[in-house]
Amino acid sequence: MSCVKVCRVESQKRALLKNNETHSTQFGQAWDYAHEIKRVLPENTIKILCEDPESGTGSGRFMIMHLIDLDGCHLKGPFGGQILAAVGVDANDGMYLIAWAFVESETTESWTWFLKFLGQDLKIRTDDEAEWTFISDRQKGLINSLEVVGQNAEHRFCVMHLYQNMHKDFKGITLRQLLWKSARATTEWKLNLHMNKMKEIAPKCHDWLMAKSKTQWTRSTFRTLVHSDIFVNNHCEVFNNNIRKYRDLSIITLFRELHKSVMKRIRVRRDKLAAKDTIICPSALKKLEKHILLGDMYRGWT
Known part of the structure; x- marks a missing residue:
């Protein structure tokens, strides 16, 4: 029995060492991967940032890699790190992954670096920043970066995260309902109606x-x-769920699988919408029909 245990432990150690070696090796292959991406997809943006090389060495330590709602997702590999992502909304209100990056940690520096290239890729100019809206969970490093990169853009805070913070000190179904009613309010009169009720309670x-x-x-x-x-930044949560199965992969394998997953999602959604016999996207049409029905009801009451 003890022999079996020893063999099992040694086997696990060898597997762990092999896995760590794969992760370490692929960090060294990142530059080759970047050159290949640029060769095959010249319009894509790919950047690699390293620390300054130590004395006597030819290269610096890998730090950040960037490919072209905002959120960060922890990785489970032996070297840790995080994936930063910029997720957009397509014409049918679906998740559209715009860009992602591997960084050591979610800091002001890493977010600023990421958002700088995002702005360049999307051709966001300071004179048209007002047309852009960013929504996030208000992670401290991200807040600071947005203030630097998109000063004139609209910054929104995910109400789900707002509720989670509120719930730590103020609990109760009624308070939760009033928060969401206040968030959904489309007029100042309606907002004040719900907030005054909250003030009483x-x-x-x-x-x-x-x-x-x-x-x-x-x-x-x-x-x-x-x-x-x-x-709410539900689209970022969709991305986090989709990437869950890749989070323990080595960096090049992770980026390759993520890239394939994104391309497949775009193709499937494109083909699905192309099969619809309507000018307006299904999601928008559903909302339009709902408001038309509500308008008919209101007119019936008058």
């Missing part, structure tokens, strides 16, 4: 919420220029 909760900038979490103050009323 829990004054401290009301004051805590009102201390947050209303432009970041309630539809009543969102700018109409961007034509979007989204206040």
Whole structure:
């Protein structure tokens, strides 16, 4: 029995060493991978950032790699790290992965680096920043980066994360419902209606919420220029769930599998929409029909 245990332990050690060696080797192959991507897909953006080389060595330590809602996702490999992602919304309200990057940690420096190249790839100019909206969970490094990179863009805070923070000190179904009703309110009158009820029930909760900038979490103050009323970053959660099965892979394998997954998703959604016999996308058409029905109901009451 002890012999079996020893053999099993030695086998696990060899597997772990082999896995670590694969991860380490692929970091060294990142430059070859980058050159191949540029050869096959010359319009893609791929950047690698390294530390300054130590004395007597020819290369520096790998730090960041970038390929072209905002969020970060922890990796499970032996060297850790995180994937930063910029997720957009397609015409049918679906998740559209714009860019992703491997970084050591979710810091102001890594987010600023990532957002700088994102802005270049999307051709975002300072004179048209007002047309852009970023939504996130307000991770500290990301907040600081957005203030530097997109000063005139609209910054929204995911209401689900807002609720999770609120729930730590202020609990109760009624407070939760009032928060979501306030977030969905499209007029200042309706927002004040729900917030006044919250003030009667829990004054401290009301004051805590009102201390947050209303432009970041309630539809009543969102700018109409961007034509979007989204206040949750569910699309980032979709991305995090999709990447879950790749999180322990070595870096090149991870990027390759992620790239294939993105291309497959785009193709499937494109073909699905192409089969629809309608000018308006199904999601938008469903919302339009809902509001038409509500309008008919209101007219029937008058």
